[in-house]
Amino acid sequence: MRRFVPVIVVALLATVPLWLGDPYILNAFITTGIFTIAAMSLNLLLGYTGQLSLGHVAFFGIGAYVSALTALGFDVELFDGFHVVHEPWPVIYGFILAIVIAGLCGYLVGKLSFRVRGAYFVIVTISFAEVVRLVALNWVELTQGPLALTNIPPVTLGLPGIGYANLYGKTGNYYLVLGVGVIAYVVIKHLVQSRIGRAMIALKENESLALSVGINVTRYLVLAAIVSAAIAGAAGSLYAHYLRIIDPDIFLFLYTVTMVIMVITGGKGTLAGPVVGGALFGAIPVIVRSFAAPEVQWILYGAFMIAIIFVLPQGIVPAIERWFAPRPSKKQLVASQSSVSAE
Amino acid sequence: MSEFLQHIANTLILGGTYALLGIGLTLIFGIMRVVNFTHGELYTFGAYFVFLISSVLGLNFLLALPVAIIAGLVLGALIELLLLRPMRGADIDTTMLVMIGAMIVMQNSEQLVWGGVAKSVSTPFPETPLVIGPVSVSYLRVFVLVMALLLIAATYVLINRTKLGKAMRATFQDRDTAALMGVNVRAIYTATFAIGSSLAAAAGALLGPAYVISPHMGDIASLKAFAIVILGGLGNITGAAIGGFILALAEELGAGYVSSGYRDAMGFLIIIAVLLIKPTGLFARAERIG
Amino acid sequence: MLEVRDLECRYGSVAALKSVSLSVEKGQIVALIGANGAGKSTMLRSLSGLLVPSRGSIMFDGEDIARCSPPQVLKRGITHCPEGRHVFPDMSVEENLDMGAYLRRDMAGIAADRAQIFEQFPRLAERRKQIAGTLSGGEQQMLAIGRALMSRPKLVLFDEPSLGLAPNIVERVFEIIAQIRADGATVLMVEQNAYAALEMCDYAYLLESGVIATSGKGADLIDNPHVQAAYLGG
C-alpha cells in the first residue's frame, strides 16, 4: 500500500493545472516545487550523510547562472585581449550544463571539505556560497553583477532539428517542474535505498566504524555532494527560466534557510520529508498573506515552525510513518535520560 | 606605509569587534553545540536596549551597558527555558531549526516595535579621533576594543578556571555523568545560554553606538560570529579571539590591497584555507580513535 | 541502609526491571550479578537518580530517594561509577577528578584525596594533564573509579569496575573496594567477573530478566549449580 502513495500523489499533482483556475496559486505551486526539488537535494546531504550544507543555495544559484548564461551568451575578457565569447544556445543545453557544472562544484566542495565534518562542514559550505555570491556580484563582465541578467528565455522543449516549444505559460512550467521533481525523487530514492545509501548513512552515524568495514567514506560524501549539487543546479536552472531574471540575490541566505526548514520539518532522512515540508512551507506564506500584517506574517511563520518541531521533533513524515506502522514489539531507543552506554 | 599602519590599527579595532561577537557564541555554539541563530538577534537586542536607555530614557550610556548585559542574561534564560529545554535530546539540526524560528520571530518583532528605520545612539566619547602619528581611530572604538579584551579575559577565566566553567564543560561533554557528579545540569544549561546571550547583548550594546541600530544588524553579525568560532576551534575562547583578529586582518588587507568587492570573500577564503589545513579549526583538540 | 522495594523501570514501553527488591546493609559489599541485559545497569541508574523508576521505592537511611535527581542522591552520600567509563573527554585527568569532588568545599581534603588516588593509580599521576578522551580504555576506567571516590561517598555503586583493566589493576581495584568497606562505607557492585565478585562480597543478588532470581551469601551462590552454569562458565 505504502508503495503507491508517491504514485497517487504524483497523479493528483498532475491534475492540478486542469482544475486550478488561479494563476497566482499555480505560481506558488511552481516556485514551491522548485524549492522543494532543492530541498530534496539538500536532504541527501543533511538527512543521509549527516552533513549540513548551509551554503546549498550556492549550487542552486550556480545552476541558475550557468543556465541563464548559456542561453543568453556572454563575452568575457579573461586576461589582456583574450576573450571568451559564447553565443546563445538553446535553453535545454543550459539546463544540462547547469546540472553538470553544479555537480562539478559539488565535487569540488566535497573534495575540498572531505576532512571537515559537522560544524566545520557547515562553515565551509557557507563560505563557499558567500565566495560564489561575491564572484557573481563582482564579476560584472560575466554576470552583469548587481545589474542582473534579464530577458532570460523561457524553457524550450524539443530536439535540435525537430523543433522547439517555448514554455512561457504556467501550465507548461508546472509540468516541467513536476517532471524534474519526480526524476529527482526517483534518483534519490534509488540511491539511498541501496548499498550506496547505507554507506552514506554509515558515514553519518559512525565514521570510524564505517571506515573499518571498508567503506570509502570520502568517496560517498563526494558522491552525495555531486548528486545533491547537480539536483540543486537543476532546480536553479528551472528557477532562472521561470522567473526569467536573476541577480546575486539568488544567493540569499534566506533561500538556504527555506530549504533547511522544508527538510527538517518534513523529516530529514526520509524521502517524502522534503516534499511534505516543501508543500507546507510553500503554502504557509500564501495563507498568512491573506490575513496578517507583513511582520506578523513572518512571526506566524516562525512560530509555526517552532510549533511543528515541538510537536513532532523528528518531522512530519516519520511521525506519520510511526502512526501507520505500529510494530509494538520493536524496541525503541530511549535517548533522553541516561544514554550511559559506551560508544 | 602610513596606509598600512592605518590598516593595522583598523584590524585591531575591527578584530576586537569580531572577537566580541565570537565569544558569546563560543559558549552557546562551541560548548553547548546549539547552532544559535538568535545570536544576532540578542546582539540587536542589546543595541536597541542601549538606544532605549540612553536615547529614549535619556540615561547615561555607561549605565546602559551593564543594564543591557543583565537584560541579555534574562532574555537568554527565557529562550533557554521556553525553547531549548523542551528540545533537550533532539539532535543539533532540529534544535537549529527552532533557533531559526526564534530568529525570525525576534527579528520581525523588533521591526514591529522599533520600525525599520535605523537608530543611532550618541555617546559621551569625543567625536574627534585619537591621532597617533599617521594613525587615527575613534575613542569609542578604542573603548570597545578594551571592553572586548576585558570580556574575553573574563570569559576565559570563567570557562577554564572556575568551578562553574568546569561544570559547564562537563555538562555538555556528558550530561548524565555531570549529573552524577552533583552538577545541576538544568541550571547549567540555562546559565550557559544566558551568559552567552548576555555576551551577545554586550556586544550589541557596545557596537550599536559605534554603528547604527536596525532590525537587520544581527544578520552579518551572526554569520561572522559563526565563522570566527569555527576558525578558532569549537569551545576555545582564545581561539575565538584570535579567529576574530585573523578575520579582521584578512578583510582589512583584502579591501586595502586586493579589491573591496572581494573584502568579505577574503575572510571566507581564509576560513576555507584554514579548515583545509586544520579541519577542526586553528586550535583543534586532541582526539583518539578506537 | 539501602532498601529497594518492588522497583520497576522502563525504557519506553519495555520494562527493564520488573519488580526488584533488595537491601544493602551498612559496611557491606553487595554484588549484583546477571547476564547481559538482565537490567543490572538499569538498577544502578535508578538508584543514582539517572532514571526515574515507574514504580517502587528506594529507601536510603530511612528516606525515599526514588524520585531524587542525581545531585540530590549524591548529596545524600551515594556515588555512581557508571558502566563504560564516561570520563569527560575534553577535560584533563585532574579536572575530571575535580569534577568528582564537585559538591565538596574542603580544599585540603580534596587535595589529600586526589593525592591518594594518584598513589593508588600511578598511571593517572603520570598523566595528570592529559586530556581524558585520549587516555587508553583502561586508563579511563581508572580515572572513572578515582573520580567516583573523590566525593567521599557513604555508598558506592560500581558498574563493572574491572572492565578493560589489566589483571594487576583489577587486583588493585578489588583491594580498594575492600578498603572502602574497611573505612566504614558501603559498596554495591555489578561485576561480570562474577567469580571474583562473589568471592569478595558479603551478600549477592542474581538478577535475571528484570527480576531477582536468587540471593544469598557470595560463597553460597558460587556453589549454586545454576549460577555455576550460567555465570561462572563452570
Add this chain to the structure above:
Amino acid sequence: MTAIVPALTIEHVAVHFGGLVAIADMNFVVNGGELLSLIGPNGAGKTTAFNVITGFLKPSKGEVRYRGTSLNGLKPHQVASLGLVRTFQRTSVFRAHSVFDNVLTGLHLSGRSNLLDTLLRLPRERASEQELHDAAWEILTLVGIDKQAHELAGALPYGDQRLLGVALALAAKPSMLLLDEPVSGMNASETGRFMRLLAKLRDRGMTILLVEHDMPMVMGVSDRIVVLNYGRIIAEGPPAAIREDPEVIRAYLGQAGAKRAAHA
C-alpha cells in the same frame, strides 16, 4: 596445518603523541592462520598498535606489511579491503539502526552493483542486494544474534552490542581479524560462547590478532602471546611461557592474575 607464512609483519613501528611515546619500537609477526594475543598493562599501546595497523594512525616511524603489501599510507578503508578488519575497544555499532541493517552496511565490500545499476535499479542491483541479505543472515546466525535482528542496535545490552561489533567486522569478509577486548563486559559463560565462535572462525582459516585482559581466555585460545609494556615488547612466546615470565607477572599479571592465568 600448512607451512607457516607470515601474514602480518610489524617492523620498527613507533608512535609519538607530542612528547608521549605510545609505542617505542615494535616488531612482531602474525603468521597465517595463527591466533596471536597482544597483551600488556593499560596504556601499553595495544589499541594504538591496532590503529596503526588498520590505517587510522600514521606511525611516526616503521612499517606494517600484510601478506607482503606495505600498508604505509593506506587509508583505513583500503586496509579493510585488503582483508584486515578490526573491532573497537569502545563499543561501536550504528546505534540508530537495526542489527540487521548494521550487518548489511558492514557487507559493503561484498556489493557488486555499480552506480548505474543503482540509479536505474537494474537486475544486477537487485541480485546483489539479495545476496547481501542472505549473507547478513548467515553472519548473524554465526555470531548468534539473529534473534535480535530487528532490534535497534543502540538498545541492545552491552554484551550483545559487542557481539554485533564482531558481526560487523566479519561482514567485511576479513582474512585477518583484529579484536580489541572483545569479551570485556561479558561474564564467564558468555566468554565461553565467544571462544567457541573464535574456534569456528579459526576453522575457516582466519588469522586473528587478539587484545584482551581476560587471562583465562587469552591463555586458552592463543597460539602465541606478545606482551607489551610502555610501548615496548617485553616478552613473546606460547601461553605457558608467558604466564610464568616474572617480568610479565610483575608488570601485568600480578600475583593473583598469574594464579588465575595458570588456572586456565
Add this chain to the structure above:
Amino acid sequence: QESIKIGVNEPLTGPFAASGTYVTNGARIAADEINAKGGVLGKKLELVIEDNKSNPTEAAAVTEKLVTRDKVPVIMGAWGSSLTLASMPKLMEYQVPMLVETSSSGKITTSGNPYIFRISPPSSVEAAAFKPMVPKMTIKKVDFLVINNDWGRGAAEDFGKMLKGENIQVGLVETMDQSAQDMSAQLAKIKASDADTLMVTTAVEQLTLVLKQAAALGMKKQIITTGGSQNPDQLIAQAGSAANGTIHLATFAPWQPDSTPNPQAAKYFIGEWKKRGFDFPGVTESFRGYDGIRTIAAAIEKAGKPEPEAIRAAFWNVDVKGLNGDIKFQKQGPSGKESGQSVPNVYLIKIDDGKVVVPTM
C-alpha cells in the same frame, strides 16, 4: 460605488523594510488626498499593498497576485532594482503597467518592457543634472565609494564618465557590501589616495557610517553624496559633526518647500506626513510614493477607464507637477517596446554646522 484598485508592491519586511514602508506611507497620503477630493473618474482609489519581503521571488509572486487575484489595472513598485526586475516578466505576461518609483538600474527602462514607467532618476540622469554645477566647484580628482549593487555601480560608472568629460580625474572605485557596517578598510585606502573629493552612493544608514568612520580616520576630503535618498536630516541627527561640510545631490528638498517646483503640494505633503506622526527624515524617500500614486491617478484620469492597456497608453500623456519637478515620460529602450522615463530635478545641498543650506553658485 466601486473603487479603482492600485497595486503597491513594496518591501515591508527584510533589509529594505524601512524604505519600503516610507514609500508606502507616501502612497497612502496621496490616495487619501485624492479620495478626499472625490477620487478619480468619480471612484475612490483603493491601494492594495503587498509586502515583497525584500526578496525577488516574492516580488514576482506579489505582482502575480496583484494582477490575477486583486485584478489591479496598474501597479506601483517595487523599490529595489532586483525586485522590480523580477516583476517585469509578469507585467509582460499579463500586460499590466507598473510605475517604478525608486529603482535606479538602467536596465529597467532599456530592456524593452513597454509596461514600465519610471519617475526615479537613474544615475545617468543624475550625473547629467550635476554636470553644469561641476565647474563651479573645486574638484580635481575624485574617488568613489559605492554600495555594491546596481545603484552604486551605476553611479560610479555614470558619474565617472561625466567627470572625465569635464577633465576631472577619477581615482579609486571602492565598493561596500549592502549589509556592511564597517567601511574603515576602504576608507583607509581612500584616505591615502591623492584625490581631493570622495563621492559616495549608498542608503542613508550606510552613509551615516561612512561619514562617521571617515571622520574617525581623520579624513579631510570633500565628500559628495549622490542618489537622492541620503536624507540630510537623518545624517545630521545621526552622524553629528561628521556630517558637517558634506555636499549632497538631492532630488527633493523638503527643508525649503518654497523653493521646490510645486511648493503647494510639497507643503501639503510635508504637513500631512508630520500630522500622521511619521518621522520627518522619511520624506526624502516617501515623496516618491506620493508622486507615484498621483502620477498613476493622473494616468487613470486621462485613460478614462481603469483598464491596463488604456492606462499604459495614458502614461505617455501625463504631465504631473511632482514634488521635484514635472513628471513627463520620455521614451527609452528598443524602439517599438520603449519604457517611460521621467526626468526629475536634482539639487545640490550642503550641511553646514548641523544645518542644511543650499549653496549659491
